[in-house]
Amino acid sequence: MKYPQVQNFVNGQFRPVTTNHTLTITSPTDGRELALLHCSTATELDEAVQAARAAFPAWSKTPIKERVQVFFRYKYLLERDLQELAELVSEENGKTLGEAIAEVEKSIELTEFATSLPQLVTGEVLEVSKGVECRTEHVPLGVVASIVPFNFPNMVPNWTIPNAIALGNCLIIKPSEKVPLSLAKLASLLKEAGLPDGVFNIVNGDSEVVNAICDHPDIAAVSFVGSTKVAKIVYQRATQSLKRCLALGGAKNHLLVLPDAKPDMTAQNVVASMSGCAGQRCMAASAMVAVGQVDHIIDKICAEASKVIPGKNLGAVISRESKEKIERYITEAEQQGARILIDGRNTVVEGKENGCYVGPTVIDHVKPDMAVAREEIFGPVISILRTNTVDEALAIENANPYGNAAAVYTQNGGLARYIIEKANAGMIGVNIGVPVPREPFSFGGWNESKFGVGDITGKSSIEFWTKLKKSTTKWNPEAGVNWMS
Numbered sequence: 001m002k003y004p005q006v007q008n009f010v011n012g013q014f015r016p017v018t019t020n021h022t023l024t025i026t027s028p029t030d031g032r033e034l035a036l037l038h039c040s041t042a043t044e045l046d047e048a049v050q051a052a053r054a055a056f057p058a059w060s061k062t063p064i065k066e067r068v069q070v071f072f073r074y075k076y077l078l079e080r081d082l083q084e085l086a087e088l089v090s091e092e093n094g095k096t097l098g099e100a101i102a103e104v105e106k107s108i109e110l111t112e113f114a115t116s117l118p119q120l121v122t123g124e125v126l127e128v129s130k131g132v133e134c135r136t137e138h139v140p141l142g143v144v145a146s147i148v149p150f151n152f153p154n155m156v157p158n159w160t161i162p163n164a165i166a167l168g169n170c171l172i173i174k175p176s177e178k179v180p181l182s183l184a185k186l187a188s189l190l191k192e193a194g195l196p197d198g199v200f201n202i203v204n205g206d207s208e209v210v211n212a213i214c215d216h217p218d219i220a221a222v223s224f225v226g227s228t229k230v231a232k233i234v235y236q237r238a239t240q241s242l243k244r245c246l247a248l249g250g251a252k253n254h255l256l257v258l259p260d261a262k263p264d265m266t267a268q269n270v271v272a273s274m275s276g277c278a279g280q281r282c283m284a285a286s287a288m289v290a291v292g293q294v295d296h297i298i299d300k301i302c303a304e305a306s307k308v309i310p311g312k313n314l315g316a317v318i319s320r321e322s323k324e325k326i327e328r329y330i331t332e333a334e335q336q337g338a339r340i341l342i343d344g345r346n347t348v349v350e351g352k353e354n355g356c357y358v359g360p361t362v363i364d365h366v367k368p369d370m371a372v373a374r375e376e377i378f379g380p381v382i383s384i385l386r387t388n389t390v391d392e393a394l395a396i397e398n399a400n401p402y403g404n405a406a407a408v409y410t411q412n413g414g415l416a417r418y419i420i421e422k423a424n425a426g427m428i429g430v431n432i433g434v435p436v437p438r439e440p441f442s443f444g445g446w447n448e449s450k451f452g453v454g455d456i457t458g459k460s461s462i463e464f465w466t467k468l469k470k471s472t473t474k475w476n477p478e479a480g481v482n483w484m485s
């Protein structure tokens with residue numbers, strides 16, 4: 001295997017795990033075995049929690065202006081090792097190198113935001129009556145945990161690492177067992193950046209570790225990013241043991257395309273949104289609602305999709321099971337009467353016959369009750385539903401249980417504004433297919449795409465990773481005058 005056995009990172013050291021439950025990490029692009037992972041149990045988690053608890057008093061008392069110095073250095077190290085980090089992401093996740101570079105660049109941007117936290121966490125103070133002051137300050141929570149998915153092995157961990165730690169917490173992160181290698185490299189960079197031992201810890205494993213995180217009495221807060229099914233499990237279990245929890249789930253993002261949309265820009269944008277990272281993005285366009293006569297745009301979408309070549313500008317999906325599942329969705333839609341305009345099934349890339357590739361797929365005349373219209377597919381597939389009016393299109397968008405993102409393509413500002421108001425999603429794009437808000441704005445969906453209050457990045461994350469201390473003090477200013485004299 002190319003990489004050594006995956007290890008936990010506890011108290012500043014890599015530590016082997018010796019349990020019998022093992023998983024093999026394989027490359028989605030060619031099926032090569034990359035590494036072996038031994039799944040941790042509640043025992044290994046507890047070792048990490050104890051290390052984090054021990055580190056917390058000193059770290060939380062370190063002034064934030066000093067804490068963020070680590071992240072200035074970490075940002076530089078991410079920049080220095082960008083190519084290596086991106087190659088690792090591409091190797092274990094299967095996305096193209098270009099996409100992996102963009103992912104690491106986003107991690108750099110997230111870290112840059114964390115370095116500005118001292119400017120954003122200032123509290124408030126007011127003299128509420130003579131000599132009486134009320135004051136607030138943001139105080140770290142203690143030991144906190146973050147559970148992450150496979151689709152962004154570098155970026156999603158960096159949604160939480162810089163902010164949670166710069167705000168004074170000690171963090172335990174559980175990587176996706178499908179892509180654990182990127183996080184190990186990030187641990188080395190955090191150490192090189194001067195982060196004290198125990199402040200950042202990695203515990204590898206599967207659902208057993210997740211359950212142990214939710215149950216552990218010394219973990220104060222849990223952030224989760226992954227599918228809605230597991231987000232619900234984690235949210236219920238963590239809050240059951242009285243923890244603060246923010247759980248981001250899956251998505252089914254609708255793009256509304258109106259007849260006045262700019263054809264070339266819309267087609268390029270729709271295809272980039274549905275096929276980028278092989279459709280394995282929670283912000284990917286998954287359903288397109290064509291309002292009125294937009295056949296000329298659909299023709300261009302097909303032409304654009306045909307330029308997306310598996311193994312060149314389209315990466316692999318994460319696993320063979322995933323490829324088969326995506327292909328089943330396409331076949332079922334075809335059997336139910338939808339028309340496959342571009343078919344990505346049975347894709348084999350020459351020289352990478354063991355890779356998990358699905359070609360770009362455009363399905364037209366999809367009905368709202370079909371599974372491809374309702375469920376998250378997580379592959380490079382767009383389902384086109386036809387409507388006559390904007391309100392019908394909005395009704396389809398509103399009926400889906402998710403609410404991560406939605407977008408509209410139009411040149412009519414009034415209609416765009418109307419759709420922004422009526423769409424039932426947390427992040428809306430106008431002529432933008434992947435409307436990720438950039439920091440200091442925060443990232444987070446609605447409905448079944450997120451459980452818990454607030455968002456995971458940007459300013460909103462400050463509320464999640466800290467608690468407010470309110471103090472009311474009374475000093476008689478006259479006493480000072482008397483003392484002086």
Ligand code: NAD
Pocket residue numbers: 147148149150151156174175176177205206207208210211225226227228230231233248249250251281282376378404445449
């Ligand atoms: P997943 O839910 O299968 O796994 C996420 C994490 O949960 C992993 O660390 C995994 O080990 C753990 N896990 C899996 N099954 C579990 C169980 N039964 N009990 C406890 N823990 C369990 O998600 P994934 O396949 O790794 O990632 C893809 C999903 O993540 C998609 O649904 C995607 O939309 C979603 N996602 C959402 C966002 C967002 O911001 N809303 C961002 C990225 C990915």
